[in-house]
Amino acid sequence: MSLLRFFRPRTPPSAPLAKERLTVLLTHERAARNQPEYLPRLRREILEVIGKYVHLDDDKIRVHYESHGTVAKLELDIELPNQSGSVAVPRQARMAQPAAS
Amino acid sequence: MAKVIVITSGKGGVGKTTSAAAFAAGLALKGHKTVVIDFDVGLRNLDLVMGCERRVVYDFINVINGDAKLSQALIRDKRIDTLAILPTSQTRDKDALTKEGVERVIDDLKEDFDYIICDSPAGIERGALLALYFSDEAVIVTNPEVSSVRDSDRIIGVLQSRSRRAEEGLEPVREHLLLARYDSERVARGEMLKVEDVLDILAIPLVGIIPESQSVLKSSNVGLPVVMDPSSAAGKAYMDAVGRFLGETIEHRFVKPERRGLFQRLLWRTA
Ligand SMILES: Nc1ncnc2c1ncn2[C@@H]1O[C@H](COP(=O)(O)OP(=O)(O)O)[C@@H](O)[C@H]1O
Ligand SMILES: [Mg+2]
Numbered sequence: 028m029s030l031l032r033f034f035r036p037r038t039p040p041s042a043p044l045a046k047e048r049l050t051v052l053l054t055h056e057r058a059a060r061n062q063p064e065y066l067p068r069l070r071r072e073i074l075e076v077i078g079k080y081v082h083l084d085d086d087k088i089r090v091h092y093e094s095h096g097t098v099a100k101l102e103l104d105i106e107l108p109n110q111s112g113s114v115a116v117p118r119q120a121r122m123a124q125p126a127a128s
Numbered sequence: 129m130a131k132v133i134v135i136t137s138g139k140g141g142v143g144k145t146t147s148a149a150a151f152a153a154g155l156a157l158k159g160h161k162t163v164v165i166d167f168d169v170g171l172r173n174l175d176l177v178m179g180c181e182r183r184v185v186y187d188f189i190n191v192i193n194g195d196a197k198l199s200q201a202l203i204r205d206k207r208i209d210t211l212a213i214l215p216t217s218q219t220r221d222k223d224a225l226t227k228e229g230v231e232r233v234i235d236d237l238k239e240d241f242d243y244i245i246c247d248s249p250a251g252i253e254r255g256a257l258l259a260l261y262f263s264d265e266a267v268i269v270t271n272p273e274v275s276s277v278r279d280s281d282r283i284i285g286v287l288q289s290r291s292r293r294a295e296e297g298l299e300p301v302r303e304h305l306l307l308a309r310y311d312s313e314r315v316a317r318g319e320m321l322k323v324e325d326v327l328d329i330l331a332i333p334l335v336g337i338i339p340e341s342q343s344v345l346k347s348s349n350v351g352l353p354v355v356m357d358p359s360s361a362a363g364k365a366y367m368d369a370v371g372r373f374l375g376e377t378i379e380h381r382f383v384k385p386e387r388r389g390l391f392q393r394l395l396w397r398t399a
Contacts, residue, residue: 039316039318040318040319041318041319042318042321042322042325043318044317045273045274045321045325045331046321046325046328048274049209049274049277049278049329050328050329052278053278053281053329056278056281056282057281057285060282060285060289076260
């Protein structure tokens with residue numbers, strides 16, 4: 028260990044944290060960047076159409092877009108309010124349940 | 129067939145203009161007919177770094193507007209006869225650059241030059257978009273620092289979606305990472321991202337690592353592209369990068385701090 032090194036106060040290296048934060052951030056930013064520009068509009072219009080039949084809060088519809096080369100996949104996850112009451116059950120979960128009588 | 133190369137980064141102050149001047153001079157020193165265009169309209173600086181600021185009569189915008197001929201605006205370098213520069217204008221008019229105008233000038237330059245280097249302004253606005261639009265290859269200048277890496281990632285996204293090659297479904301723009309202002313001492317202390325970190329994140333091929341070096345400021349003071357200073361570590365690193373760009377296999381230098389004794393450490397000054 029050199030003399031200069033000896034005198035320098037040791038602080039934990041910050042570069043690993045920089046790398047980790049960048050990795051997380053860029054994963055998000057790249058996914059958002061590859062989405063078609065119409066996606067937010069599409070989402071709003073779907074919300075409007077469903078709104079004609081049932082009341083739906085804005086956060087109960089999720090649109091997920093994925094593109095792999097030549098094919099793209101659009102996933103809609105719409106959480107409808109439970110018919111019988113106020114507790115919202117995700118649609119997929121509800122389908123798995125026995126039919127409500 | 130002439131090639132258009134954009135020097136870009138998203139972020140400002142990372143070394144685009146320094147790199148554009150060094151790359152242009154490096155290619156010209158290797159015998160290629162090279163022209164470097166300043167796209168930073170309103171903030172003309174390339175002329176100063178190249179040492180020809182007193183010879184600017186007409187500029188890029190004059191040529192686009194038809195106020196001057198291309199041959200009147202081109203400045204031939206006095207030191208390297210295969211090198212020319214097309215300075216930009218000091219106008220504040222943001223719409224001075226037009227896509228048709230830029231295309232016309234680039235097409236004309238392709239007749240006389242092997243390489244057309246476009247020094248991009250910072251940002252992702254009009255000037256930066258036009259600087260990269262016609263490119264065949266892109267040198268993405270990045271500093272080992274979070275905001276620079278993030279902005280480089282964005283500009284790579286722009287190259288892949290909004291360049292002419294992307295829009296016309298041609299072969300994509302070839303991307304090269306140029307890691308600039310690399311301070312190996314700080315990297316060794318864990319204060320700065322390593323080469324491998326930046327490569328992991330950006331995932332594009334590395335064309336060069338330019339060390340942080342006092343000679344860069346010295347060169348710009350006297351208007352000499354840094355590759356023409358034989359004592360400069362940055363100059364050597366730029367020449368290596370140009371060699372790799374042209375397909376040569378050259379090992380990376382200046383990645384590890386030099387081993388120096390205490391006495392040398394105290395006396396040491398960057399070349
Ligand atoms: N390798 C380097 N070492 C030290 N200083 C540098 C280096 N590269 C660039 N600089 C300095 O950084 C500043 C910004 O560089 P410049 O090339 O003008 O960046 P940009 O065109 O991206 O805004 C200038 O003062 C320049 O001298
Ligand atoms: Mg610049």
